[in-house]
Amino acid sequence: MKVISDIQQMQAWSKEIHRRRKTIGFVPTMGYLHEGHLSLMRRARKENDELVISIFVNPTQFGPGEDFKRYPRNFSRDKELSKSCGVDVIFYPRARDMYPQGYKTCVDVEDLSNVLCGASRPGHFRGVSTVVLKLFNIVQPDAAYFGRKDAQQAIVVEKMVKDLNLALRIKTLPTIREKEGLALSSRNTYLNKQQRENAVILYKSLQTAVGMIQSGHKDPRKIIAQMRKMIKSRRGARIDYIRIVDIRSLTEVKRIKGRLLIAVAVFFGKTRLIDNAIIRA
Amino acid sequence: MKVISDIQQMQAWSKEIHRRRKTIGFVPTMGYLHEGHLSLMRRARKENDELVISIFVNPTQFGPGEDFKRYPRNFSRDKELSKSCGVDVIFYPRARDMYPQGYKTCVDVEDLSNVLCGASRPGHFRGVSTVVLKLFNIVQPDAAYFGRKDAQQAIVVEKMVKDLNLALRIKTLPTIREKEGLALSSRNTYLNKQQRENAVILYKSLQTAVGMIQSGHKDPRKIIAQMRKMIKSRRGARIDYIRIVDIRSLTEVKRIKGRLLIAVAVFFGKTRLIDNAIIRA
Numbered sequence: 001m002k003v004i005s006d007i008q009q010m011q012a013w014s015k016e017i018h019r020r021r022k023t024i025g026f027v028p029t030m031g032y033l034h035e036g037h038l039s040l041m042r043r044a045r046k047e048n049d050e051l052v053i054s055i056f057v058n059p060t061q062f063g064p065g066e067d068f069k070r071y072p073r074n075f076s077r078d079k080e081l082s083k084s085c086g087v088d089v090i091f092y093p094r095a096r097d098m099y100p101q102g103y104k105t106c107v108d109v110e111d112l113s114n115v116l117c118g119a120s121r122p123g124h125f126r127g128v129s130t131v132v133l134k135l136f137n138i139v140q141p142d143a144a145y146f147g148r149k150d151a152q153q154a155i156v157v158e159k160m161v162k163d164l165n166l167a168l169r170i171k172t173l174p175t176i177r178e179k180e181g182l183a184l185s186s187r188n189t190y191l192n193k194q195q196r197e198n199a200v201i202l203y204k205s206l207q208t209a210v211g212m213i214q215s216g217h218k219d220p221r222k223i224i225a226q227m228r229k230m231i232k233s234r235r236g237a238r239i240d241y242i243r244i245v246d247i248r249s250l251t252e253v254k255r256i257k258g259r260l261l262i263a264v265a266v267f268f269g270k271t272r273l274i275d276n277a278i279i280r281a
Numbered sequence: 282m283k284v285i286s287d288i289q290q291m292q293a294w295s296k297e298i299h300r301r302r303k304t305i306g307f308v309p310t311m312g313y314l315h316e317g318h319l320s321l322m323r324r325a326r327k328e329n330d331e332l333v334i335s336i337f338v339n340p341t342q343f344g345p346g347e348d349f350k351r352y353p354r355n356f357s358r359d360k361e362l363s364k365s366c367g368v369d370v371i372f373y374p375r376a377r378d379m380y381p382q383g384y385k386t387c388v389d390v391e392d393l394s395n396v397l398c399g400a401s402r403p404g405h406f407r408g409v410s411t412v413v414l415k416l417f418n419i420v421q422p423d424a425a426y427f428g429r430k431d432a433q434q435a436i437v438v439e440k441m442v443k444d445l446n447l448a449l450r451i452k453t454l455p456t457i458r459e460k461e462g463l464a465l466s467s468r469n470t471y472l473n474k475q476q477r478e479n480a481v482i483l484y485k486s487l488q489t490a491v492g493m494i495q496s497g498h499k500d501p502r503k504i505i506a507q508m509r510k511m512i513k514s515r516r517g518a519r520i521d522y523i524r525i526v527d528i529r530s531l532t533e534v535k536r537i538k539g540r541l542l543i544a545v546a547v548f549f550g551k552t553r554l555i556d557n558a559i560i561r562a
Contacts, residue, residue, distance in 0.1 A: 011448050021300055103389045105410075105444035111385055129386075130445075137446040163386035165418040167292050 001083050003090045007098075007138055010091050014052075014140040022049035026131060031055035032072040032186040033081045037178040040145040041085040050093050052093040052139050053082060056098065061127030067270075071190050082148065090245050091139060096132065106130045109156045109163070115153050115250045116263055117274065118194040120240050121140055123227055128153055136161075141168050147177040149183045151276045175275070177203065183275045197227030198234040202264050202275040205230040209244070213281050220244040220257045231266055240265035240272060247278060256281045283370045283449040284362060288379075288419055291372050295333075297420040303330035307422030309413060312336040313353040313467040317457040320447050322366040325455055333420050334363060335372040337379065342408030348551075353470050355534050372420060379415065387411045390437045390444070396531045397544050398434050398555065409434055410441050417442075430464045431457040432542055432557045436531065439493045456556070458484065464556045476549040479515040483545050483556040486511045490525075490543050494562050499537045501525040512547055519544035523552060528559060537562045 004010045017024055025048030027040045037053075047049050055078055062068035075092070082090055106126050112118075113125035132275055136144065146154040150281045154172040181203030182196065191199060205227040212223050223241050231237050245252050247259045263276040284293045306329030308321045318334075320550050336359055343349035357375070363371055387407050393399075417425065427435040435453040442451055445457035457465045459529055462484030463477065472480060486508040493504050505523050512518050526533050528540045544557040 007446060011446070017447070019300060019302055069452075103444055104393060105388065105441050106391070107386065107388050109386050134444075134446050137448065140448075160386050163384055163415075164388075165288060165292070165415050167296070167418065 001079075001087055001090065003079070003092050005092050005094060005097075007093060009157060010089070010093075010138050013014075013089065014138075015163070018140065019093050023142040024048060024050045024052055024137050024140065026135075026144045027053040028052055028135050028144065030057045030071065030186065031078050032074055032188055032189070033078050034176075034184045034186060036147050036149060036184040038081060039176050040049050040147060040173055041087060043171070044143065044145045045086045047145060047171075050088045051086060052089045052091055052141065053087050054093070054135050054139065056093055056095075056131070056135075057093075058098075058127060058131040059095055060099065060131060061124050063121050063123060064220070066121070067187070067190075072186055073229075076141055093138075098131070107133050107160060107164075109160050109226060112152070112156050112159055112250050114243065116243060116245070117265060118152070120272075121267060125156050126136065127151070129156055132157050133164070133166075136166060142251070143171055146170060146172050147175060148172050148278070149185065149275065151263060151278070155247070155250065160270065176251055181207075183273075185273065187271055187273065190271040195236060195271070199266075199268055199273055200230050201234045201237065202273060203268055205242075205264065206262055206275060206277040210277050210279050213260075213279055220253055220256060223256070223262075227264065231264070233260045238267040240267060282360075282368055283372050284360070286378075288374060288377060291370070292372065292421070292504065295419075298331050299421065304423040305329060305331045305333055307416075307420050307425045308332075308334040309416050309425065309427075309450055310334055310336055311338045311352065311467065312359050313355055313470070314359050315465045315467060316432060317428050319362060319366055320366060320457050321399050321428060321454055322363070324452070325424065325426045326367045328452075329364040329424060331369045332367060333370045333372055334368050334404050335374070335416050335420065337372075337374055337376075337400075337412070337416075339379075339408060339412040340376055341380065341412060341428055342405050344404060345403050347402070347472075348468070354469055357456050373417070376418075379412070388414050388441060388445075390441050391441055393433070393531050397524060397526070398546060399433070401546060401553075401557065406433070406437050410437055413438050414441065414445070414447075417447060417449065424450045424452055427451060427453050428456060429453050429559070430466065430556065432544060433531065434558070436528070462488075464554075466554065468552055468554065472538075472549060472553040476517060476552065479518060480547075480549055480554055482512050482518065483513045483554060486523075486545065487543055487556060487558040491558050491560055494537055494541075494560055500538055501534055504537070504543075508545065512545070517549050519548040521548060554561065 025044030038141045107129045118125045158170045209223045242264050247261045259280045265274045306325030399406045433440045439451045461481045490504050528542045540561045546555045
């Protein structure tokens with residue numbers, strides 16, 4: 001397994017792979033790998049000749065006052081985990097090379113970027129789509145793998161890839177959860193024991209919503225009210241949003257119908273957790 | 282010579298070329314080819330194994346009230362000219378395939394896009410950088426060729442390529458002029474005989490500016506005043522802007538120093554013409 005930090009070197013490596021008519025699977029990450037990342041890496045390993053992951057805590061997708069500085073990092077542990085999943089290259093760039101002085105270019109996926117998490121975190125998805133595009137241009141993958149936990153991210157990236165005619169496929173894989181249901185996230189490390197127990201309510205409220213829809217409820221407001229009640233019952237939970245949206249446009253639905261994304265964001269202390277469920281009604 | 286309209290087919294063609302370790306030179310155009318385009322094609326022909334041009338009058342870089350509908354088109358003549366320059370593929374997409382319903386993604390090169398022509402034509406360079414990025418992703422060139430006549434366009438595209446880590450080189454070639462000095466442009470076809478004669482003043486005013494700088498003038502206001510006086514002397518000339526800017530930041534200089542772009546935009550009737558000179562002072 002190689003670790004490549006140099007952008008040109010990474011591009012040259014990928015170019016040579018393509019010349020040999022081999023495929024590259026790519027898992028972009030911010031590191032501090034957990035079983036969610038590993039599930040993406042294992043799938044990418046199976047489906048491609050070569051497997052590249054990137055580890056880069058991208059400053060431009062964090063807002064002022066967010067957790068960029070304290071975001072958890074552990075490169076030597078990430079390296080071991082990557083090796084165990086059969087990674088061929090870890091692309092591990094420096095921020096000053098990704099955004100040199102005078103950097104000016106950004107990508108925007110309109111409409112999809114300013115709702116849900118984008119409403120709470122202005123500029124977040126601009127940062128995400130720009131860095132993901134840069135990483136795609138550097139790594140030149142045939143397929144890139146994202147977790148369904150960050151559903152809006154996957155939807156924004158998929159739309160960007162389609163709109164900009166990038167020659168690669170986006171694969172979005174199911175959220176990996178702890179036994180009790182908490183979605184895996186590098187940010188779970190911020191939670192104390194009690195917060196971690198209480199955070200299970202995100203998953204439980206989503207299960208309740210899915211159950212209500214499956215049993216025929218049609219009014220999103222009633223479903224959201226029930227979810228709100230459940231989440232509020234947990235000590236220290238502060239709701240950022242609960243939304244039921246059309247999965248393509250991400251606009252709120254007035255009536256339960258079609259393919260829907262039920263998305264929640266909840267603070268426990270300073271830690272903001274997200275989770276979601278997808279259902280066809 | 283092939284004409285390819287289908288995006289996937291174009292991508293597949295380019296992918297196969299790269300697998301054979303051959304290079305692709307690319308000249309993006311809006312068609313109605315003139316000697317300026319042909320000079321780019323000839324250079325690209327020399328420097329690459331394969332030569333692709335695109336012909337696409339991109340709707341998103343025209344503002345409301347601009348000349349999108351009447352922009353001159355002559356595909357069969359363009360085909361003949363392309364053949365004579367040794368073009369291998371004309372990529373000739375349909376607007377509905379480039380921007381299908383629900384299209385949402387755009388690219389912005391900040392600061393460089395809202396000055397000079399960008400100030401007069403809001404959204405123009407967003408349209409340019411987005412379509413050029415799409416074309417690059419479809420054609421996958423090793424080098425792309427632009428004319429210095431559209432200096433700001435070349436500067437914006439070059440910055441985008443660098444910032445987004447696109448694996449290709451941008452080459453900007455000198456403006457091709459008529460004998461008297463008028464810069465070639467597809468839009469010259471809009472001019473009547475008298476307008477065409479008067480339009481030579483753009484080039485003459487630029488020559489005067491260059492002469493003043495070479496003879497030691499240091500105050501851009503005095504140089505611009507002289508240019509303004511010359512251009513205004515021509516019947517029907519309406520100045521959009523005259524600027525002397527730093528060639529990297531495109532910001533106006535207070536004193537003549539360093540590598541400078543002298544840029545002018547002037548209306549004759551409804552026709553907006555641009556021209557420029559580059560000088561190191």
